[in-house]
Amino acid sequence: MEQVSACFVDTIKPNEEKVYAKRIDRAEYAKEAEAAYQQINDLIERFQKIDAAIVDSNAKTEVKTSYGTFIVAGAISLRSRLRGMDSYDGEADFEGK
Structure with missing residues (x-):
């Protein structure tokens, strides 16, 4: 991911x-700070769009596993349960038990 270097504070006598x-000069500094701030906001917005697209895709895309056909989100949840990495400390590994 692109990295932004920004400075929003400086001093002037x-x-x-x-x-x-x-x-x-002060005006040029303010212009640079505003441009960096806008770039940061643009990157945040881009990240949120990509993240939403991944969540949407994971909710719609089906995959076949040895346990059956799942949407990607379900397969990820199953994998986490099987590895004991869920929020139930391995107690939700119904398939393993």
Whole structure:
């Protein structure tokens, strides 16, 4: 995933025209900060769309297992139960028991 480097805080002296760390004027610094903030929000929105598409796909796509045909989400849940990685500390491994 793309990584964004952003700086939202810097200092400026009252008698200076440029911010301390980047040595650029205040308006340019604000423009850079706003662009970085927008880029971060765009990446978050992209991640949420991809995550929603994966969840949707897992809810619709069927797979055949040795236990029968499941949607992907069901197969993942079955695998977790069989490995004892569920929220019931292995107590929900009905197939194994």
